[in-house]
Amino acid sequence: MLPRGRGISRGFFGALLASLVLWGRACAAPNFTIALDDPAGRFAEASAPIRTNLRAAADALGALLPSNATISILVRADESVPRATGRSAAAALLCRRGGRNVYLQGAAAKCLGVEMLIAPAADIEIALNPVFARDTLWYDPLPRVRVHAVPPDRIDAVSVFTRELLHAFAFNGWADHAAASLPPTYCSTFDERISVRWDGVVFLGPRSSRIVPGGVPLTFGGIYAVGNQRPSIGSDLLTSVMNGVSFDYGRRYRLTALEVAMLNDAGLPTLPLCPGDATFDGVVNFDDLLAVMSSYGSQSLFPAPQPLAGDVTGDSRVDFADMAAVLAAYGTPCGNPPARPRPWEGFGQ
Numbered sequence: 001m002l003p004r005g006r007g008i009s010r011g012f013f014g015a016l017l018a019s020l021v022l023w024g025r026a027c028a029a030p031n032f033t034i035a036l037d038d039p040a041g042r043f044a045e046a047s048a049p050i051r052t053n054l055r056a057a058a059d060a061l062g063a064l065l066p067s068n069a070t071i072s073i074l075v076r077a078d079e080s081v082p083r084a085t086g087r088s089a090a091a092a093l094l095c096r097r098g099g100r101n102v103y104l105q106g107a108a109a110k111c112l113g114v115e116m117l118i119a120p121a122a123d124i125e126i127a128l129n130p131v132f133a134r135d136t137l138w139y140d141p142l143p144r145v146r147v148h149a150v151p152p153d154r155i156d157a158v159s160v161f162t163r164e165l166l167h168a169f170a171f172n173g174w175a176d177h178a179a180a181s182l183p184p185t186y187c188s189t190f191d192e193r194i195s196v197r198w199d200g201v202v203f204l205g206p207r208s209s210r211i212v213p214g215g216v217p218l219t220f221g222g223i224y225a226v227g228n229q230r231p232s233i234g235s236d237l238l239t240s241v242m243n244g245v246s247f248d249y250g251r252r253y254r255l256t257a258l259e260v261a262m263l264n265d266a267g268l269p270t271l272p273l274c275p276g277d278a279t280f281d282g283v284v285n286f287d288d289l290l291a292v293m294s295s296y297g298s299q300s301l302f303p304a305p306q307p308l309a310g311d312v313t314g315d316s317r318v319d320f321a322d323m324a325a326v327l328a329a330y331g332t333p334c335g336n337p338p339a340r341p342r343p344w345e346g347f348g349q
Contacts (some may be wrong), residue, residue, distance in 0.1 A: 011060040027312070031070045032058040035122070038077040042130035049139030049157070050075060050128070056143030057161035061169070066314030067111035074122035077130045085127045086164025087172055089120035094189065094267065101186045105232030107169045108189075108268040126161070152250035159253035163241050166259060170266040171224045171242060180223055190265035192237060194223060200233045205265025210281040211258050212237075219244030226258075233337060257282035271314045275300040278322070279313045284329040288312075292322045 034051050036043065036289025043050060058073065058322055074089075092109035094102050107123050109116055138154030150156045173188030175181065180201045182191050195204040195215055201223055202215025209215060219225040227237030227246025238245055241253035242262075260273045261280040276284040278291040295310035299317040310318040312325045 006273070017262070022333050028066045030062040030065055032062060033070065033072045034058075034075065035072070036075050036077075038075075038130070042077045042079075043128075044130075046130075046133045046137070046139070050133060053139050053143045053157040054126075054161045055193055056146075057142070057158045058165060059144070060255065061162065061165055064255075064263075064273065065111050067113075067205070069106055069110045070115070071110055071124065072122045073124045073126065075126045075128055077133075078127040079129055079131070081127045081129050083129055083132045083136075084160055084164055086167040087125055088168045089122055089125050090116045090118055092116040097192070099185075100182070100335060101271050102192060103186060103188050104267055105169055105172055105188065107165075108266075111169075111268065126164050126168075127230070129343070146252060146254075150250050150252050155247060155249060156252045159241055159247075159251075162253065162255060166242055166263070167224060170263050170268050173224065175223055177221055177223055180218075190224065193265055200228065201312065202233075202260060203265070205262060207261035207264050207280040208258060210279055211261055216258065216262065244281075269308070269311070272312055272334050274329055276312055276326040276332065278310050280324060282333060284326060284332045288326045289323075289330075292318060292326055296323075 016172060034054055036047055036050065038047065045117050052302045054073065054075065058071075062071075077089070088106035088108070090106035090109075091103040092106060092114040094104045094109075094114060096102065104112065104114055106116055106120060106179055136155050137157040137160065138151055139157045140148060140150075142148060143158050146158065153342050170190055173191035174183050175185065175194055180194055180196050182194070188202070193203045194207045197215070200220065201218045203218055203226070204215040216226055217228060217232075217237065219234070220228055220232065222244040226240050227234040227243040227245055229235060229238075229245055237243055237258075239253070240258060241255065242259055247253075255273060256281055257273050257277065260270055263270050264280060272278065272280055274284055276288060278288040281287070292310040292312070295308065295318040297318065298308060298310070308316060308318065310322055313321045315321070
């Protein structure tokens with residue numbers, strides 16, 4: 001053992017590794033452009049904060065996406081939607097599996113460099129009711145740090161925009177919302193993971209199943225969202241930003257390890273929410289070391305059919321940088337503890 005003061009301490013070494021990992025994470029992230037389609041000026045004074053809060057939500061999600069793509073977002077004032085909806089404006093064929101053509105959402109395809117047959121005017125379309133935008137949404141004055149309390153009579157705009165972006169990147173498809181049945185010849189990468197059980201419909205993916213064993217319960221009647229009211233399955237998921245039952249006034253929703261794992265299971269490789277979380281289960285531990293060691297030396301080319309196990313730095317290979325990321329963050333938990341929400345019923349699916 002080196003005498004105190006003459007060696008590199010564990011804390012210094014850990015900080016150095018963490019710095020290298022964070023530098024690597026910042027090297028590639030999508031560039032988002034935002035435009036408003038509101039010729040009648042119905043958003044009024046909400047126009048500027050819509051842009052800042054949407055950009056904060058997009059950049060927070062984009063920080064997990066190892067891509068240099070430019071992704072355009074169009075926000076359309078639309079009184080025909082009750083609150084807000086989000087989608088990719090196009091889709092791209094990824095592969096053919098199980099007798100069906102499997103499609104990526106256009107925003108995900110853009111990140112992965114998968115060519116779309118039709119180039120949309122905007123990659124992501126968000127329809128936003130202008131009355132909801134003016135009278136119900138609360139726009140965080142510091143949307144990147146999110147430290148201000150959300151007023152008890154308002155819905156957090158960054159949370160809503162995060163939800164709609166997740167729909168646009170992966171939480172979407174063509175399955176029947178009631179029966180969960182798929183079209184006979186095509187499906188989305190999310191649809192592929194839908195499984196019908198005796199007690200409900202679940203999303204069955206290798207990474208998300210580490211967090212919710214047996215599959216993530218999907219919302220009855222709205223299967224591109226998660227969770228259900230008691231006594232149905234998934235009542236413990238109502239704090240998820242993707243829950244399809246309730247959205248709480250006065251509450252801030254955040255991305256958790258569950259949504260990030262589901263993105264990966266739906267074919268969009270991401271960096272883990274916590275640097276070093278190779279298994280995407282919300283904590284950095286021995287399982288993550290094992291995942292990296294098991295895949296050490298592996299490489300993948302985009303578009304990969306499945307994310308490369310053990311690639312926590314997002315560079316399409318598993319090497320020393322991934323091992324360093326795990327060691328630097330070892331023992332770190334991530335995600336948010338569950339809390340009982342005050343329901344705001346019927347949030348748009």
